[in-house]
Amino acid sequence: MQNFLWPFRFIGSRLVLLILASLIIFFSMTLLPGDPAEVLLGVDAQPDTLAALHHQLGLDQSLPVQYWHWATGLLHGNFGQSYGYNVPVWSLLLERLQVSLPLAGIALTAAVTLGLLLGVFTATQRGTWLDLAFMGAIQFTKAVPDFWLAMLLTGFFALSLHWFPAGGFAGWEQGGSAALRSLVLPAVALALPQAAVLARYTRSAVIAVLDEPFILTARAHGLSERQVLCRHVLPRSLPSVLAVVSLQIPLLLSGTIIVENVFNLKGTGALLLEAVNQRDVPVVQACVLLIVAVVVVEKGLLQWLEMRLSPWLASGRNGRAA
Amino acid sequence: MNILKRITSDTRFPSLGLALGSACVLGVLVPGAVLWLAHLHATFGIDIHARLKPPTFAHWLGTDPLGRDTLAFSLVGAVNSYGISYLSMVLALGLGTGLGVLAAAAGQKTKIIANGVVELGIAFPPIIIAALLVTLCGAGVVQEICALAIFFIPGFVRLGQQAAANIYAQDYIAAARLSALTPWRILLRHVLPNMVPGLLVQFSVNVALAMLAETGLSYLGLGAPPPLPELGRILASYQVHIYDHPHLVAVPGVVVVLLVLGTNMVGDGLRDRFARQEHIS
Numbered sequence: 001m002q003n004f005l006w007p008f009r010f011i012g013s014r015l016v017l018l019i020l021a022s023l024i025i026f027f028s029m030t031l032l033p034g035d036p037a038e039v040l041l042g043v044d045a046q047p048d049t050l051a052a053l054h055h056q057l058g059l060d061q062s063l064p065v066q067y068w069h070w071a072t073g074l075l076h077g078n079f080g081q082s083y084g085y086n087v088p089v090w091s092l093l094l095e096r097l098q099v100s101l102p103l104a105g106i107a108l109t110a111a112v113t114l115g116l117l118l119g120v121f122t123a124t125q126r127g128t129w130l131d132l133a134f135m136g137a138i139q140f141t142k143a144v145p146d147f148w149l150a151m152l153l154t155g156f157f158a159l160s161l162h163w164f165p166a167g168g169f170a171g172w173e174q175g176g177s178a179a180l181r182s183l184v185l186p187a188v189a190l191a192l193p194q195a196a197v198l199a200r201y202t203r204s205a206v207i208a209v210l211d212e213p214f215i216l217t218a219r220a221h222g223l224s225e226r227q228v229l230c231r232h233v234l235p236r237s238l239p240s241v242l243a244v245v246s247l248q249i250p251l252l253l254s255g256t257i258i259v260e261n262v263f264n265l266k267g268t269g270a271l272l273l274e275a276v277n278q279r280d281v282p283v284v285q286a287c288v289l290l291i292v293a294v295v296v297v298e299k300g301l302l303q304w305l306e307m308r309l310s311p312w313l314a315s316g317r318n319g320r321a322a
Numbered sequence: 323m324n325i326l327k328r329i330t331s332d333t334r335f336p337s338l339g340l341a342l343g344s345a346c347v348l349g350v351l352v353p354g355a356v357l358w359l360a361h362l363h364a365t366f367g368i369d370i371h372a373r374l375k376p377p378t379f380a381h382w383l384g385t386d387p388l389g390r391d392t393l394a395f396s397l398v399g400a401v402n403s404y405g406i407s408y409l410s411m412v413l414a415l416g417l418g419t420g421l422g423v424l425a426a427a428a429g430q431k432t433k434i435i436a437n438g439v440v441e442l443g444i445a446f447p448p449i450i451i452a453a454l455l456v457t458l459c460g461a462g463v464v465q466e467i468c469a470l471a472i473f474f475i476p477g478f479v480r481l482g483q484q485a486a487a488n489i490y491a492q493d494y495i496a497a498a499r500l501s502a503l504t505p506w507r508i509l510l511r512h513v514l515p516n517m518v519p520g521l522l523v524q525f526s527v528n529v530a531l532a533m534l535a536e537t538g539l540s541y542l543g544l545g546a547p548p549p550l551p552e553l554g555r556i557l558a559s560y561q562v563h564i565y566d567h568p569h570l571v572a573v574p575g576v577v578v579v580l581l582v583l584g585t586n587m588v589g590d591g592l593r594d595r596f597a598r599q600e601h602i603s
Binding site for chain 2: 013017020021024025028029031032139140142143144145146147148151152154155159160247250251253254255257258261262272273275276277279281284288291292295296299
């Protein structure tokens with residue numbers, strides 16, 4: 001019964017979280033001093049023009065009604081109208097996501113691949129000089145801020161060697177290769193520090209499993225090191241590694257915002273910062289909600305995956321409900 | 323039991339990481355603090371004739387685009403950045419652990435609330451919290467400290483809750499209850515002192531993470547407003563000189579790396595030391 005109800009409770013708790021987050025985002029913005037209509041029209045606007053704009057923006061209604069309109073609008077894909085650009089927010093988001101989505105995707109894939117490989121490798125080489133050297137490098141890379149790494153990479157690979165563009169985004173219209181080339185350096189700058197963090201956790205997770213008695217048994221059965229690693233160690237250590245990945249994704253999204261700024265990429269991060277500086281409330285709300293929603297959904301998915309990959313947790317007392 | 327004694331007590335292997343880490347952090351912060359005090363009442367003088375000078379005896383690493391001493395400016399920025407990260411973590415430690423311990427000590431309802439806070443808080447990355455706060459109240463030191471603290475509170479809630487729950491399940495707590503100690507006395511005398519090692523490790527690891535987040539925020543202009551030097555904003559202002567004067571970008575960056583690396587090493591060293599003591603005792 002518990003297992004049967006579990007998916008509903010799980011999805012339900014995610015939905016509650018999203019609704020709470022949207023409430024926080026909406027009502028924190030209504031605390032903003034000043035009248036958006038006055039900001040848009042200037043100080044010497046006529047009272048009747050102000051009233052008309054109030055009505056058009058829905059600001060003459062009570063706050064709960066405004067929230068209801070905003071939230072139901074979101075469900076229809078209507079994110080409101082940008083104050084600064086005077087275009088629908090979703091068209092802005094759609095345009096900017098063409099940069100941010102590939103960037104975050106490439107960086108995440110690179111970070112997870114590199115982190116897992118390095119972590120497993122250093123764990124199998126535990127105690128050797130090679131392990132020590134890699135651990136030193138990992139400890140150092142963990143301490144490097146991604147935007148500083150981005151600057152150094154631009155200085156070296158873009159300005160001195162001219163291998164990659166130093167900034168800006170070529171756009172997808174002129175073919176994928178130019179666009180991808182302008183994403184390589186930002187993705188590397190984002191991925192390396194996160195890969196270092198992941199490599200460290202992976203190393204400890206793998207070592208913890210390697211020390212378990214059942215690994216000794218597997219070796220005593222005559223399995224090769226490779227079989228031990230692939231069949232017994234990795235499946236057992238993957239869930240705890242996934243938990244770390246799900247904690248890293250919010251930081252990676254934060255990093256995307258910063259690194260987009262270094263490379264002058266017109267992504268969602270740049271849009272959010274412009275909107276913060278211009279107090280373009282609908283755009284701030286939409287960007288923040290988008291990022292928070294990605295984190296909430298991502299956490300849910302990875303937690304579910306973690307459960308699926310660790311049957312020993314589910315067979316416990318009553319599993320790990322959300 | 324005395325926590326200071328446990329950290330400083332002579333074990334067979336003096337921890338190399340702990341010593342190296344402290345050296346990195348203090349090597350930046352001690353000269354930084356001296357310079358910080360020297361510049362307490364006077365902002366850094368702008369000398370446009372002395373801009374972008376190469377290293378000399380008076381200015382060890384040359385001067386920046388506004389004629390300030392690059393090294394001194396970076397070190398003062400480091401003190402501000404580290405101070406902000408440290409204060410925000412003290413705030414997060416206090417609030418987060420407090421809520422976590424309460425959740426462990428009290429009933430199911432508090433536990434549900436604490437879980438909700440954790441889940442909700444984790445969904446907001448630090449830059450998002452800062453963006454919301456800056457849109458609302460403008461940029462400022464207090465906003466920056468709050469943004470960082472809010473992001474790290476959930477981690478401390480979770481850790482505090484787990485650690486306290488583990489301790490409450492121990493036999494000596496049952497013994498303390500049987501000897502009719504009040505819940506408050508049990509909490510203060512038996513639960514909290516035993517949580518200190520774990521919290522100390524988490525604290526130093528989080529100070530390093532907060533430091534990275536802080537430089538990111540101030541780089542984007544979401545940190546403290548301009549007269550206060552902060553490493554992120556210093557890096558942002560030197561960024562255009564990456565090609566003609568690369569050392570300008572290198573100096574504040576190396577300072578960040580030294581502080582984060584050192585703090586991480588202190589955290590790891592403390593963890594190893596506490597783990598060894600658990601093992602011995």
